[in-house]
Amino acid sequence: MGSDAYYTGCDYENYQPHFLDTCFLCHRTLSHNNDIFMYRGNTPFCSQECRQEQIEMDEASEKRFKLSSSKRSKSVRQISETDTKKAVRTGTVAVA
Numbered sequence: 001m002g003s004d005a006y007y008t009g010c011d012y013e014n015y016q017p018h019f020l021d022t023c024f025l026c027h028r029t030l031s032h033n034n035d036i037f038m039y040r041g042n043t044p045f046c047s048q049e050c051r052q053e054q055i056e057m058d059e060a061s062e063k064r065f066k067l068s069s070s071k072r073s074k075s076v077r078q079i080s081e082t083d084t085k086k087a088v089r090t091g092t093v094a095v096a
């Protein structure tokens with residue numbers, strides 16, 4: 001009787017975040033005996049090669065994202081600016 005009370009709390013000590021246990025790229029299990037290559041603070045890799053590959057993929061996707069997003073935001077901005085000017089102009093004309 002009462003043995004259930006001793007069980008509480010044990011799970012918290014064994015808990016470890018899963019994202020630190022495997023290589024982000026090849027999902028190989030990372031052991032504490034081997035070097036872990038960190039990238040951007042919290043992304044672990046089993047080797048320099050894996051990390052380098054992820055860095056290159058990130059840079060490639062970032063460049064693509066920046067190019068496409070800057071093009072989009074520019075065109076959107078131009079449209080909204082001309083729309084605003086038109087709206088102001090017609091408003092001014094109507095008042096005058």
Ligand SMILES: [Zn+2]
Nearest residue numbers: 023026046050
């Ligand atoms: Zn790896």
